[in-house]
Amino acid sequence: MKKLFSSGLSVFLSLFLLASCGGDDKQLAMVQKAVAIESGEECHLCGMIISNFAGPKGELYRKEQQNTVHKFCSTRDMFSYYLDPENQRNVSVMYVHDMSKMPWEAPDDGYFIDAKSAWFVAGSNKTGAMGKTLASFSKQEDARTFAKAYGGKVINFEQVKLAVLM
Template sequence: MKKLFGSCLSLLLPLLLLTSCGGDKQQVMVQKAVAIESGEECHLCGMIITNFAGPKGELYRKEQQNAVHKFCSTRDMFSYYLDPENRRNVSVMYVHDMSKMPWDAPDDGYFIDAKSAWFVAGSSKTGAMGKTLASFGKQQDALAFAEAYGGKVLGFEQVTLAELM
């Protein structure tokens, strides 16, 4: 009996595994930062993104998993994100790590997760919309930038609409 049960189980197990894999297929979408191309417009204000210095931002919305929204500045990205209707629908956000490149030429190879980034608000450096948030992957880089150009260092959750003004 044990032998019969064992051989039946060995025949049924692969069949069970195959049928369990054939159910609803959930597609996992990887949402990565993408290059900002010449001529692309800011999702918030419509300005040409590459015409301006300073860090840029990108985000994905939960219901539009394959559509990246690009912004001419971190200020515009946060202005969009901090709207309560948008905030609950954003799945991932990216910003430039400004410790890795010159202010006048952000490099799309250095996007970082905005939710783990450090920001400097109120510095003397400006972006597309005037005042902007300088973004950094490490707190010590943000502190050094604030010492050189003024401003206040903030974590992601500390960024508010008041800080953007």
């Protein structure tokens, strides 16, 4: 009984510490997972129905709204939102589809990846909800292969700027 109580107490303390450490992005990412995009859900930025469009989508969590996922109809819309300085400092985690795992026309929500470690192709001839969008990949080699086939330039997360989105 003592061992069971001790084990239960350590689990409780671990969960309490996790919940109370709101500033650690790695701990938040453990709790804030990508979720499926349901039919009829609207883009947080433009209000369009997300599932009506091809191409990679994005999701993010804000630090002060830890249980609310914000979903976007394209990676371009997600980055347009994120790159606003007020939003940028308040985002804890971002997810994008890994387009090497699925067809462009039907992104699979089982293949979201951390946007900060993703590779992107900007300027390809593939379009998303709002026209040109950033194709997202977990591996740089896959991004290069896509760029050879559809045009565009391979960039990493740090290189995504508003000028790239235009």
